[in-house]
Amino acid sequence: MAFIDIDGIGKTFGAFQALTDIQLSIEACEFVTFLGPSGCGKTTMLRTIAGFITPDAGTITVEGRVLSQPGAALPPELRQMGMVFQNYAIWPHMSVFENVAFGLRIAHVADAEIKSRVARILEAVGLEGLARRHPGQLSGGQQQRVALARSLVVEPKILLLDEPLSNLDAKLRERMRVELKTLQRRTGITFIYVTHDQAEAMALSDRIVVFNQGRMQQQGSPRDIYEQPANLFVADFMGLVNRVSGEWCGPAQVRIGAHVLDVTSAAAIRIGAVTVAIRPEALLPVTTALEGQNLIEGVVRESVFLGNIVDLCVDIGGVELHVQADRWCTLAAGDPVRLAVEPAECVVMKNE
Amino acid sequence: MGQLIAGSLRGQRFGPQNLVLGLAILVLLVLVAYPMLWLILGAFGVPQDLTLDNFQRAFTRAQNYSALANTLQLGFGTGLLSMAFGVSLAWAVARSDMPGRQIIHLLVALSYITPPYLTALAYIILLGPDAGLINRLLRDVFGFSLGPLNIFSMNGVIFVISIHVFAFTYFLTHSALKSIDASLEESAQMLGARRWQTTLRINLPLVAPAITGGVLLSVIDSLALFGPQAIIGMPAQIVFLPTRIYATISSYPPRWGEASALSLVLVAMTVIGLGLQRFFLERRSYVTIGGKGVRSQTIRLGGWRWALLAVCALVVAMSAAAPIGVLTLTAFSKDWIAPLSLSNLTLAHFGTALFSDQVAARGIYNSFRLAAGAAFVAMAVGASIAYLDLRTNLRGRNVLDYLAMLPLGLPGTVMAVGVLLAFIRLPIGVYGTIWILLIAYSARFIPLATRSVSATLRQIDASLEEAGRITGSSWLQSMRRIVVPMARPGLLVAFLLVFIPAFSELSATILLYTGGTETIAIAIYRLNDLGQIEVVCALAVFTIAVVLALSAMVHFLSRDRTAPSEGVG
Ligand SMILES: Nc1ncnc2c1ncn2[C@@H]1O[C@H](COP(=O)(O)OP(=O)(O)O)[C@@H](O)[C@H]1O
Ligand SMILES: [Mg+2]
Numbered sequence: 014m015a016f017i018d019i020d021g022i023g024k025t026f027g028a029f030q031a032l033t034d035i036q037l038s039i040e041a042c043e044f045v046t047f048l049g050p051s052g053c054g055k056t057t058m059l060r061t062i063a064g065f066i067t068p069d070a071g072t073i074t075v076e077g078r079v080l081s082q083p084g085a086a087l088p089p090e091l092r093q094m095g096m097v098f099q100n101y102a103i104w105p106h107m108s109v110f111e112n113v114a115f116g117l118r119i120a121h122v123a124d125a126e127i128k129s130r131v132a133r134i135l136e137a138v139g140l141e142g143l144a145r146r147h148p149g150q151l152s153g154g155q156q157q158r159v160a161l162a163r164s165l166v167v168e169p170k171i172l173l174l175d176e177p178l179s180n181l182d183a184k185l186r187e188r189m190r191v192e193l194k195t196l197q198r199r200t201g202i203t204f205i206y207v208t209h210d211q212a213e214a215m216a217l218s219d220r221i222v223v224f225n226q227g228r229m230q231q232q233g234s235p236r237d238i239y240e241q242p243a244n245l246f247v248a249d250f251m252g253l254v255n256r257v258s259g260e261w262c263g264p265a266q267v268r269i270g271a272h273v274l275d276v277t278s279a280a281a282i283r284i285g286a287v288t289v290a291i292r293p294e295a296l297l298p299v300t301t302a303l304e305g306q307n308l309i310e311g312v313v314r315e316s317v318f319l320g321n322i323v324d325l326c327v328d329i330g331g332v333e334l335h336v337q338a339d340r341w342c343t344l345a346a347g348d349p350v351r352l353a354v355e356p357a358e359c360v361v362m363k364n365e
Numbered sequence: 366m367g368q369l370i371a372g373s374l375r376g377q378r379f380g381p382q383n384l385v386l387g388l389a390i391l392v393l394l395v396l397v398a399y400p401m402l403w404l405i406l407g408a409f410g411v412p413q414d415l416t417l418d419n420f421q422r423a424f425t426r427a428q429n430y431s432a433l434a435n436t437l438q439l440g441f442g443t444g445l446l447s448m449a450f451g452v453s454l455a456w457a458v459a460r461s462d463m464p465g466r467q468i469i470h471l472l473v474a475l476s477y478i479t480p481p482y483l484t485a486l487a488y489i490i491l492l493g494p495d496a497g498l499i500n501r502l503l504r505d506v507f508g509f510s511l512g513p514l515n516i517f518s519m520n521g522v523i524f525v526i527s528i529h530v531f532a533f534t535y536f537l538t539h540s541a542l543k544s545i546d547a548s549l550e551e552s553a554q555m556l557g558a559r560r561w562q563t564t565l566r567i568n569l570p571l572v573a574p575a576i577t578g579g580v581l582l583s584v585i586d587s588l589a590l591f592g593p594q595a596i597i598g599m600p601a602q603i604v605f606l607p608t609r610i611y612a613t614i615s616s617y618p619p620r621w622g623e624a625s626a627l628s629l630v631l632v633a634m635t636v637i638g639l640g641l642q643r644f645f646l647e648r649r650s651y652v653t654i655g656g657k658g659v660r661s662q663t664i665r666l667g668g669w670r671w672a673l674l675a676v677c678a679l680v681v682a683m684s685a686a687a688p689i690g691v692l693t694l695t696a697f698s699k700d701w702i703a704p705l706s707l708s709n710l711t712l713a714h715f716g717t718a719l720f721s722d723q724v725a726a727r728g729i730y731n732s733f734r735l736a737a738g739a740a741f742v743a744m745a746v747g748a749s750i751a752y753l754d755l756r757t758n759l760r761g762r763n764v765l766d767y768l769a770m771l772p773l774g775l776p777g778t779v780m781a782v783g784v785l786l787a788f789i790r791l792p793i794g795v796y797g798t799i800w801i802l803l804i805a806y807s808a809r810f811i812p813l814a815t816r817s818v819s820a821t822l823r824q825i826d827a828s829l830e831e832a833g834r835i836t837g838s839s840w841l842q843s844m845r846r847i848v849v850p851m852a853r854p855g856l857l858v859a860f861l862l863v864f865i866p867a868f869s870e871l872s873a874t875i876l877l878y879t880g881g882t883e884t885i886a887i888a889i890y891r892l893n894d895l896g897q898i899e900v901v902c903a904l905a906v907f908t909i910a911v912v913l914a915l916s917a918m919v920h921f922l923s924r925d926r927t928a929p930s931e932g933v934g
Contacts, residue, residue, distance in 0.1 A: 102828035
């Protein structure tokens, strides 16, 4: 049995099905991210784990104890979890020190110990010297750290974070990403993290769980999810992708217009129309193809120099492919081009 | 599978959250729903009978019929006057470069804050047919033999009520005018529209719903104002629905059924008015789209601004300065009939009013404790209902919210009839004690507290409370350490918003008080009947001073209510 077992969780708000049959196991010390577009149910799932929402179906079990089941949920204060809210939820009527000390006071920890523990955690999140400040005097990044310190000081086993970086500017977001990751490694706390930003999810997570419309689409390591998306939604959501219509024409071959590509696929039945997903950076402009690679011939329609890459639009006979070549590529509009692509990069999916 | 958690859930069902909120629901039902139920049952003759006779009598008995007709006439008259006063002043203050706009605005607020029965008393002193100060002045100057103005008339009632209720029209129109961004007008002007064309084709359609809504609110309020209707209407033998209901219950034996039926008629008028008002104000929504950063165009009037100021000054002089002035003057005069002179000044009436007169002193004491009690109950219930509505997913919570808003549509007289019917037959014996007043006041003003706390609670994000829960504090601890401290200024405002009207409440009190439970309003009402005008005025000045000080406090608190949460996510 895993550390956290989420078994068949479902939740409806009125007639609206917010979560459907969520099935997930999380190991201790894991960094798991719920990723998906806004409104897909990530926050609902996180709040169900926290005990703010009682599920309509399924159970949540932590270390063998059922915490949530249909119609019943252990209240949040008894779950020994921490949570960082999207808006930080720093109490404006308390100083930084009092904010962080809150959980310890509730737990009747002795004053002297509160002092030392708060001081230690403030130092850990880089807020030493700001204990007496009031939240109104803090920047967004500092408030973020207070929120972290406040949930970490009580030493929870599980920390829930709901889009904690979404209110920060881009630079600070990058830095906090690194700090969060370091913090998680150092404390060994299980992080369950919610975001709609796939780059953030990939940078942070041991495992990503992709949500869409209240359903789990796929779970796996960042690389798995990026390279082997389970469906078109995941492929799209994880980054730019070419979606090309084709047709099975062999056990591991799909015809696209005039070209026949060797592909990889998990599909059992290999006949009929399909969609092939190919990432733009997997298409390499070449002069000669290597053994085993697919070769696609076309004409450059457009070429845009973007600094680190060159963005190409290549016509392969009625179909346009988006190609990201390296910056030494000098192809211009009108040039003929040959594109090489590994069969493993051609992921075949059912049409939707 | 691990152990189930049904046990801890059962603990929750009777946990403090459900106890506190459940208690609030119970109080709300007892205070509002239960009397309303009895009002309706009573109108149908229950418990003795089940009949429609009462309604028949309500419409056919001559006195009832004329009360109904008078009430409609009153509503119509106050509607017209409110529109005339309210719209012109609102335009002058919101859009023109008239001097003294701030002062005019404050004086309109003052006319609204002054309890209307005190304005009525002031106008008896000013415009009484024989001894009225203005009448005497007019007689001296122009040589009339009597009159010439008589406040004891239908026009008198309409006038006195209008100078109170026009404030609704004023405030709604003012805020609508303020929320029209100048760019809307400038666009019209760029297209060649002249000033008057812009006003007619752009401004008027934009604020028309606000004007209509404001006038309706003025009318609705005027129907329910027992004080002026009784103080001016009764001597003139002009009866309105509230005074008619009062008479029906004060008759011997009291005709409960008929009074209930008349009450329902009054409620129906109010509810129709409120429904219309809501309809018009909802259409107004496009005005407020501009939001905060609205820049409004000021219209330069040149020399005309002094003429406009004269008009506005006349209106606020009638509505605020003259009545408060004359009450104050009379309170300090040995004899109000005698001409103004230094030798005629005295503080003695305040001594009488505050200390030596038994009824007055008891009234002050009762009003303070009743207002404080009702404010506390209404605030607690209002806070719980607002919390239930905003923070829980309890089924039927919008019904509760509606119930908490219901008394807004109930004139004080009607509330009193309902409370009487409901509690007179209970064996707990609250009738004839101060408790029945506490019940009526709390019920009547729960909407004010609910609305106010609701606005406060909306500013406190739910996550602040949830952060407390997940950090290990129970619901009660989160309330005590997070929500209540943050909401404290808002709760205080809610408390004051109830305290202020409860302190000077007359229309429900008059039906519910007995010897020993007189309030300040009753003391004023009764001493006025006894002709002790100077003592009445001293009490009036005291009341206005209290109400004014507390209103200023509300204003002050509301202004920086948002300050503590500034800069938070
Ligand atoms: N308390 C609620 N009542 C009704 N609908 C809700 C409630 N909470 C969330 N929803 C709906 O459920 C869906 C998922 O919301 P949420 O979990 O917040 O999405 P996100 O993935 O953006 O965090 C949204 O469509 C939202 O409107
Ligand atoms: Mg969310």
